[in-house]
Each structure stands twice: as structure tokens, then as C-alpha cells.
Amino acid sequence: RELNRRERPCTWEIIQLLWEAYQRGVIESAHRIWEFYRHYEDATFVITADHGEAFWEHRFMTHIADRMVPELLHV
Structure with missing residues (x-):
């Protein structure tokens, strides 16, 4: 949540850690x-x-229900 609200900067290190945990x-x-x-x-x-997880492709992370992007809409 902090990343999506821009309360914490999203670094490539954070993205990598979350991606590895997801995998x-x-x-x-x-x-x-x-x-x-x-x-x-x-x-x-x-x-x-x-629908899966977001990994900063559209500048947000994890599950975000209010973002309608093709990756989340088309399974």
C-alpha cells in the first residue's frame, strides 16, 4: 500500500524481492x-x-482493484 500511495519510493531492489517471493x-x-x-x-x-499481481508495470504493485489495465482484464 505504501508503494501504491507513493508513501515509500519503489526501488528495483523492492521489485526484485517481491518478484522472488511471488515466484x-x-x-x-x-x-x-x-x-x-x-x-x-x-x-x-x-x-x-x-487476475494476478502487478510488479510496477503501470507504476503500482500487488493487487489493485481500481486499475483497469489489459494485463488484469484479460486472462
């Missing part, structure tokens, strides 16, 4: 899905996701 979360999610799948191989799975 670790994606990898962890993939591992958990695989572990679940291994127990139900004959099942059909439907996996959905939300």
Missing part, C-alpha cells in the same frame, strides 16, 4: 497441486486463478 509462491503452489494430483490420478481437475 516462490507459484512454485510452492505447483508442488502442492502435484502432491494432490498424485493421490487422485483418475480425477478431472479444474484449477482457476485470479
Whole structure:
């Protein structure tokens, strides 16, 4: 929030740290899905996701619902 309200400057170091944390979360999610799948191989799975995170592409970070940009509107 502080970054989006411009209360704190956004540096490339902050962006890198947040991106790495996001990537670790994606990898962890993939591992958990695989572990679940291994127990139900004959099942059909439907996996959905939300619109994602912003990493300063449009000068804002993380989830911001009031910004309508193509990356958040088109899945």
C-alpha cells in the first residue's frame, strides 16, 4: 500500500524481492497441486486463478482493484 500511495519510493531492489517471493509462491503452489494430483490420478481437475499481481508495470504493485489495465482484464 505504501508503494501504491507513493508513501515509500519503489526501488528495483523492492521489485526484485517481491518478484522472488511471488515466484516462490507459484512454485510452492505447483508442488502442492502435484502432491494432490498424485493421490487422485483418475480425477478431472479444474484449477482457476485470479487476475494476478502487478510488479510496477503501470507504476503500482500487488493487487489493485481500481486499475483497469489489459494485463488484469484479460486472462
